Amino acid sequence: MVFTEKRAHQHEKLAGESVKPRFTPNDANQPEILRVARQIPGLDYIDLTEVGDDCPDTLFGYKGVNYLAEIKTQKGRMRPGQERHHREWPGQTTVIRSPDDLLKLIGLL
Numbered sequence: 001m002v003f004t005e006k007r008a009h010q011h012e013k014l015a016g017e018s019v020k021p022r023f024t025p026n027d028a029n030q031p032e033i034l035r036v037a038r039q040i041p042g043l044d045y046i047d048l049t050e051v052g053d054d055c056p057d058t059l060f061g062y063k064g065v066n067y068l069a070e071i072k073t074q075k076g077r078m079r080p081g082q083e084r085h086h087r088e089w090p091g092q093t094t095v096i097r098s099p100d101d102l103l104k105l106i107g108l109l
Contacts (some may be wrong), residue, residue, distance in 0.1 A: 027057060027071045029098070034058070036099040043106065054081035056093055062106045069096045069105070 027049075037045050037060065046059045056070040068089070070082060074097050078086070086093045096102050103109035 027073070027076065029073050030057065030071045033071055033096060033099055033102055036102060040106075040108070054079065054085040056082075056085070058096075060102070060106070065106075066092075067105055068093045069102075070094070071096050073097065 034045065034047075037043050040062075043060060043062045045061070047057070048055050048059055049057050056068045058069050058071060060067040060069060068091065070078060070086070070093070072078065072095055076097070078095070086095075094101075094105060096105065100109055
């Protein structure tokens, strides 16, 4: 079970409500990318879609490194607030458009 699923389950118990990820047309490929992520030993992720404020979609962790990623389709564009967040964030951020982008990001491709 991925860290995200454990935390979501704990949150549901505490809040008494369901945690539902928001999949918009711009990130319709997110389930496939996260499916691939779950198959990589040592890779974990936290779904950040409920954070709001144009925060990127996902935080990946692999071999001691964190990767903050906005997931978009091949033609998907970031909203102005998302672009601003990526410019102003003091750490690393990236856009992932495919499972291969994820593998490249963590150095497996």
